Every structure is written in C-alpha cells, then in structure tokens.
Amino acid sequence: MEGAELVTRGVRELLPVLRDRAQETEDRRTLSSEHLKSLASTGFFRLLQPAWCGGLEADPVTFFGCVRDIAAACGSTGWVASVIGVHNWQLALFPEQAQQDVWGADPGTLMSSSYAPTGTIEEVDGGFRVRGRWSFSSGCDHATWVLLGGIVPGEGDAPADFRTFLLPAADYTIEDVWHTIGLRGTGSNDIVVSDAFVPAYRSLSFGDTARCLGPGQELNPSPLYRIPYGSIFPYTITTPIIGMATGMYDAHVTHMRERVRAAYAGVRAAEDPYSQVRVARAAADVDAAWLTLTADMNELMALATAGDKLPMRLRLRARRNQVRGTELAIQAVDRLFENSGGRAIYTSHPIQRFWRDAHAGRVHAINDPERALSMYGCGEFGLSVADAMV
Template identity: 45%
Template sequence: MTEHEVLAAVRALAPAVRERATEAERLCRIPEATIKDLAAAGLFRLLQPRTHGGLAADPAVFYEALRELGRACGSTGWVAGVLGVNSWIVSQLGPRAQDDVWGSDPGARIASSQAPIGAVAPAEGGFWISGRWSFASGCDHAQWALLGGFLRDAGGAPREMRLFLLPRAAYTVDPVWDTVGLRGTGSNDIVVDHVFVPDHHTVAADRLGSATRPEQSAPEPVFRLPMGPVLTTSIAAPIVGMAEAAYIGYLNAARERIRVTGGKVADDPFAQVRIGRAGSEIDAAWLQLIHNVRELYDTTRRGEEPSLALRTRLRRDQVRATERAVYAVDLLMENAGGSALRNGSHDNTLQRAWRDVHAGRGHVTNDPERSLALFGRQALGLDVHDPML
C-alpha cells in the first residue's frame, strides 16, 4: 500500500469507527475490531521504517489520518496517534531494537508513558527499572512499551532522563482508566517490577530532543525530523478532528431544533454567528498546523536543519490549534441547549466531543503559556531551549 492508499482506507473506515464510539466509551478502551481494522488499513505502519515493513510516510498524511479518526471517534484518533508515533520513536533506537520489535512481527505496536517516574539502576550491559507509569493510552493493544526514567547521581538528584523499551511480558497493565473525557483511550497504568533493560533498548531523551537526529535513526527523511513537532502534532491533529465532529453534530441538531421560546435555531442569527466563528477557528487550527508540518518536512527532505524560528512556530501553532478547537466546541456547546447534556441520547456527538477536547487539552504538550513564551523569546532574539522543539 502507498501512504495515500492508507489514508483512503482510513477514511473508508470512519463510519464503522463512528458506530463503535459508544462501545469504546463503555469498554474504556478501543474495541478490538477497530484496532484490527486500522492495522489492516496500514495506519500503524505510516511512521514505521521501510526496512521493517513500514511506509516511512510523509507526516502530513499521518496527521490527516488522525484528524479523520478524531472526527469519527476522539478516543480512536488519540490512540492511533500515540501508537503510531511511538513507531517513530523506536526508529530512533537503532537497528537492533527495531529488529527486536518488528523482526518477527512487523505489525507490533508500542505504547508509552514517558514521564520519568520509574526507579532506574545502572547495571552491566543495561539498567534495572521498576515503577508504575500512568496514562499509557492504548496499552491493551500494544506488544511493547516505552517508559521514562531518570538516572540519578549519588545524592539522588536527576542526572539524565532516558526512555526504556520493554516487551509485553516484562510488565503488567492495571486497568484503572475511568474518566469523563477520552474514555475510550484505555490510558491505563503500566507496572514494572525489577526488569532488566539492555543498553540497545534505551536512549537518552536529550538525544531525541535535539534538532539533529541520532546517528542510529532509520534513514528516511521523516525520521530526521525533530522529535518535538512529531510528538506534539500527533496530539493536536485528532483534537482538531474532535472539534470538527462537534461542528457537524451541532449543525445536524440545529437544523431541526426548536427553541422553547419558539422558532427554529437555524433561523437564529446569533446561532449563525457562533457557527461562523467556530468554523473559522477550526479551519485556522488545521491550516496552520498542516502548513507548518509540510514546511518542516520539505526542509528535512532538502537535507537542511530546521530553523529555530520554524520550530518555535510549530509549537506556537500546535498549542493554538488545540486552543482554537476547544474554543470552537465551547461556542457550540453553550448554544446547544439542555438536550446536548443528556447521557444515552441517540446522538451525543457534540457532548462527547466537548468532553474529549477538554480532556485532550490537559495533555502536557498543550500548555499554551510555555509554548507561546518559547516563540516570544525566539522572536526577541533570546536564548530558547526546550525538548519539545
């Protein structure tokens, strides 16, 4: 399959994914049928190296697929983004790790919880790690996990953050996920009890966070992109799709809805203004996001290092995309009436999107003040350092 055939296959799956959205919320994880459909469509191979059965695709195609899935089911778009982008991270660990993950199973998927909260002890040839990692979206559907941890000095102070790659047999999943928003993501806890991780299954976070890729990265241009934009856009893209779902859901309801004061909502000029504002915010969110991704990818394909101005603009517009999506959904929800608040209604698309965009906004990559300050510092000619650039 080509990358564009994958995108077409994902679009064809959208109606079935949408039908299973309620089931995903009931299960607190993505239905197995949806994961199988996405795997068959090739979604999880878009950011996988060609040497191991992947497509090493244009990242804009990957993000467009996430937007499509987010429009159909916010939780599915979120999990597809997390599992899909983790293949990109494994591509940075080198051939041995890639062989271990995909050598016998080219369809293997990787979950992650990158917060450095585990206990790490150096050992000959690797490290011993233990701990509990939360918010591992889609971990029920993964055969591997990437987990964060600090190496510490003799006094216990953090010295270096690293990511550690573990096979499914090395950890357990504690099904603790039960939330208001993004209920279907199955973002459960991963528990590790004194497991050895060899050197070739770990990488220093600062190497991944640099603008120059580690020398062991897979060779295709997509794997030479800076880590920050790759990861953060995989969070923002499905959120834009969620906002589009809310917009469509609002329009469908407003065409037939009658206000208690009389008259159709569709004839209300103030409702029309809200539709105009919300639509504009969603369009602006996506157009900026995808324009920047394409510029970044073109720069990398030319063999050039992305400028700091471009990288800070990417972060600026990524958090603004999320802000715009949330603002647009709030505009519509405020004007949707009490029926949109009911649980178990025949069409709760708007309510689900409202819950999901707010849950997604809480992700650390969507902190607007930090990201906008980075752009401001760069614009003023000040020093700028951040691992998500």
Template identity: 40%
Template sequence: MQTVEMKQPAMDIPSGEELISRARALIPILRQRAVLGDERRSLPQETINDLQAAGLFRILQPKRYGGYELSPKVFYDVVMALAEGDMSVGWVYSVVAVHAWQMALFDDRAAQEVWSKDSSTLISSSYMPTGRATPVEGGFLFSGRWGYSSGCDHCEWVFLGGLVQQPEGQPIDARTWLIPRKDYEIVDTWHTAGLKGTGSKDIVINEVFVPEHRTHKMYDGFTCNSPGNQWNTAALYRMPFGQVFSRAVSTAAIGALRGMLDCFLETAKVRVNVMGAKTNEDPSVQLIIAETANAIDELSLVLKRNFDALEGYAERGEAPPIEERVKYRFQASFAPERISLLASRLFKAAGGAAVFTTNPYGRFLADINVGRQHAANQFQMFGANWAKVQMGQQSLDFFL
C-alpha cells in the same frame, strides 16, 4: 551487524489519498462504537483490527519493516479523520502509530526485537520522566510507575520516559526506554470525564534489566541524529522528536471539533426550539458555525505549513532553527485550547438536547477538554518561551 530486511515493493504501498479515504470510510462505524468504547474504558478490539486492516499503523513505519514511510501530513490527516468519528480512536491511533516513527530512531537491534516476527506489533507509551535507571553492565536496571499509557491493552511493548542516575553535577540523561509486555504490569486506573475509550492506564516496572540498545536519548531526538538514522535513512526520520510527538497529542482535537460541527449542522438544518424559532435562522448560531469552520481550516493549514517546513529542513539535512521550533511548539499546544472554547459554544448552541447521551455533543466536548489537559498541551509555558525567544532570550525548552 546483521539487519532484517522486510521492505515492501513500492507498488504495494498505498497513496496518502487512499489511506486518508480508508480512514474516512471508518467514521460511521467509529461513531456507532464510541459508546461501547466509553463503557469498556478501552477501544473495542474490532476497531484496532479495522485500523490494522486499513494499513493505517504503517504510515510512519520504516519500509524495511513493512511500513510506508509517508509524510507526517498524511498521518495527521488520518488522525483528524478518525477523531471525527470518535476522538478516543483518533487519540489512541495517533499516540500508538507515532511510535513506529520513533522506533526507527532506535538502534536497529531494538526494531528487530519488536518487528522481526510480526511487523504489525504495536507499542504504547508514557513519556513522563518518572523512571529511574541504574547503569549496570550492558544496560540498566529500570524501575518506576507511569500514568496515561493510551491504548496499552492492545500493545505488546511500551515506551517509557526516565532518567539515568548520574553523579552529582553531571548533565541530565533523559531517555525513552523500550520494554516488552512480560516485564511490566498494567494497572487499571482509567476512570475519567472524557477520552474514556483510550484506556490510558498505569504502567508499573520494578528493577527490570534493559539493554543499552533499547534506549533512545532525548538529546539525540532533539539534534535529529539518532542511532537508527544509519539504517533508516529517509528524511522522515531526521525531524525533531518533540515536533512530531507534540502534534500527536493535539491533532485529534481538530478532528473531534470537525465531527462535532458536522453533527451540529445535521441538527441545526431542521431544529426548531420550544419557542418555535428555527436554529438555522439564528444569527448567533450562524456565527459560531462560521467561526468553528474557519478555525478548523486555519489550524489544519498551520499544521501542514509547519510540516512542509520541517520536511524541507530534513530533506536538506539541516536542523530547524530554534526560533521556528518554539513557534511550532506553541502552535501545537494552543490548538486544543482554542478548540475547547469553540466546542463549548457549539454545545451551548445545541440547546437542551445536547445534555442527553443519545446525542454526541457531550462526548465530543468532554473528550476535547480531557485532551487539552495533557502536559504537552499546556500552552501558557510554551507561549511564554516563544515570547522570550522573540525578545532575544534563550529557549528553556529542549522538547522541541
């Protein structure tokens, strides 16, 4: 099969440090635009343009299609940096840019359709398994409705979750389906308490033909053996799909907490309450600052330790053991819960001024709480599964 080669010379690929620096340079303007994104319930196009110009969407993209093929650790550092400015930006960036990684797992014909004319083309998603596919010659007829497709206004394709209609008694065939913009409708349902700027609207499809090569089996993502691996051979693309994706919907919260703490520190240094007490001399305030800073450090280090291990397995051509996967899965899901509790304490410590929209505390808190609601961040079920595995029982989760 003929393939498209768009590989960049190594000298044109920025270092991870440079890309993280570019993301951090955007923090001030992202804070300024955050109110506008909330009002529009979608990110300003200028923000998407800035992310594109900085090359940030290319971090996990295959070199064959103009990408950088860098470590996921660089990617998540960029997510956290952007979320310091505006969690909606960090969230949209995370869940859109990670799709370049999954695109590398598809049959190469799919990647050609998306990137052969424009390697900056973006893909949104909703992995809710609400789609239903009927097998037909050459592919499937696909229908369904999905919620929460973050950043869909800025994307020309979408990844959607669904099941193939199977005879009774056959195993479940769950896949991701790649659909072009002409074949789906965006329905504006995004009126929310937080993450307003993500524009996470509904996607509707009715009896659209999808060729076989534009599907990716979830089982292949679980076994780290996908069709695209014969073209995209870097170890990066041999990591479990569930591990990479779950961190894409929890990591922005770490950056948002850092942003909230930074704003709090600026105020706390000089704030005096109505009783004349200095905030920076309050032991309870000092303690929440220390606990929050420590949690950010701890959560970041655990994330990087886990991906050091996952990268090691991939480089050796090994599948990570289930015992480690279920632990990592819980740790990804539990981060937003811890963060939401710390954010609530920071909000309270900021006093009455925190309630005004002229200050960012309320937006940070609302965004963190809404991000915690994602299905992948429901830590209770993942914690129970990890405990069962530690006690010698079989894992009931295959999205690992």
C-alpha cells in the same frame, strides 16, 4: 494508487463503522480487539513506520490527516491511533537491534507509552534497572511493548539524562485504573514495573532527539526521521483534539438544522443570526488550527528533504502553533456546546461526548500553553531555549 493514498482511502471507508461504535467504545473503556484490527487492516500503523519492515515512511501531514478524520468519528479511537501510530516513528530512531526486537518477527507489533519520568532508573553494566509506575498509557491493552520515560541521574556535575526505555510486555503489568469523564475509550491504564533490566540499546536520549539525531537514522535515512521529536509528538496530541472539534462541528450543524427553539416562538435554530455567527467563528477556529499544523509540518519536511538545518525559530513556531491549535479547537468546542441547547447534554448525544473528550485531551501536559508560548517569546527576544520538546 500509492500506498499512503490507499491507507487514506481505507481509513475514510472505515469512518462510519468507527462512528457507529463510538458509544460502545466509551462504554467498554478500551478499544475492542476487532476495532483495532479494523484500523490496522487499513495500513494506518504503517504510515510512519520504516520501509525496511514494510512501512510507508509517509509524510506526517498524511498521518495527521488520517488521525483528524478518525478522531472526528470517535475521539477515543483517534487518540489511541495517533499516540500508538507515532511510536513507530520514534522506534525508527532507536538502534537497529531495538527495532529488530520489536518488528523482526512481526512488523505489525504495536507499542504504547508513558513518558512522564515517574519511575526509578538505575544505570548498571550493559544497561539500566527500571522500577516504578507510569500512568496514562493509551491503548496499552493492544500493545506488546511499552516506551517509558525516565531520568538517569548524572555523575558529579554532569546533567541528568532524560531517556525513553523500551520494555516488552513480559517486564510489566497493566493495572486497570481508567475511570474518567473523557477519552473513556482509550484504556489509558497504568504500567507497573517491579524490576526490569533494559539493555542500553533499548534506550534513547531525549537530548539526542532534540538535536534531530538518533542511532536508527543510519538504518532509516528518510527525511521523515530527521525532524524534531518536539515537533512531531506534540502535534500527535493536538491533532486528535482538532479532529474531535471537527466531529463536534459536523454533529452540531446536523443538530441545528433540525432544532426548533421553543423559547423563541418556534424559530428554527438555523435561522437564528446569532447561531449563524457562532458556527462561523467555530469553523474559523478549527480551520486555523488545522492550516497552521499542515503549514508547519510541510515546512519542516521540505527543509529535512533538502538536507537543510531546521532553524530554531521554526521549531519554536511549531510548538507555539501546537498549543494555540489546541486552544483554538477547545474554543470552538465550547462555543458549539453553548450553542447546542439542552438536548446536547443527553448521554446519547455525540455532541457531549466530543466536548468531554476534547477537554480530557486538553489537560495533557504537552498542551501547557504558557510554557510553550514563553519559549517562543524567549526565542524572539534572543534568549536561549533548552527544552527537549522543541
């Protein structure tokens, strides 16, 4: 059995444990060390990691399939797994020395992130001075490096450069601020950098990744590392939400098979034709979201494997389908919640937790539908599109 298949099997065997610990994870407000070690032991974090340090360089659909399954068991775990897991893909685009800094001594080293450019970046000899506060760094308690977004001002008429900066744990502190209504178990706390020097080789331009370029491609020539950041990362956010919708669907069907609608003369909910229609619509929405994701990723990988240029129309379509995938998953979640009855609002019921987690994921900036759909429309009308997230 191939390595990626072993990982997939290992993840599926772990799902009952993740499901049983979902409430504990929410109450803790972060994944336990044991929880994360169990996930790492399946090889999940190796899926998008380069081969030179023991990674599997797996197909993105394999990675996203595992994420969906994990999030269907526990939304918070699926979210952290997806976000931290994709960082191994991004680091493979950095210069070789940056990869050695992180993985040279321990290929199992993990990174968290916060890409919104909320800090201050100053270009200096040999690199950059980094200061400020970054929020929403999911899983940061279990990472010893962080990827931070920042803007380097341009000189004169030169445009500003939006970059990612890689910092070790010694250069930052974590501030516990994570008190939320959803995704409570992700531990998405703030990263605070008082004043750190980041050598130039530990930074990467979003302009380069938008062109499917990166200095790490010389070391890591796999087609996996020649697909756009703007296609991979947005689906890293949408896939867990699809997984949460999947988990909520399963919980809802189980719940409705046993539910009796007292207000309607004791009729079993499963026999209610309106409930049957609602569950069919929800299932169709979840399936549509997942099928478009896999179709986009398969087409992108096929072109990258063939060495062909990835057309802008395909890249815009992937972003269009990503935000629509989130919308479809949320639509399904809302329909199922409305159909579940009063018992579903108890905090002991998984349905309400999936509902809260999915809506918390929905407000991530990458899920801004109008922005992504407008870009697609611009492309269809022959107008130029300049965005690092395509």
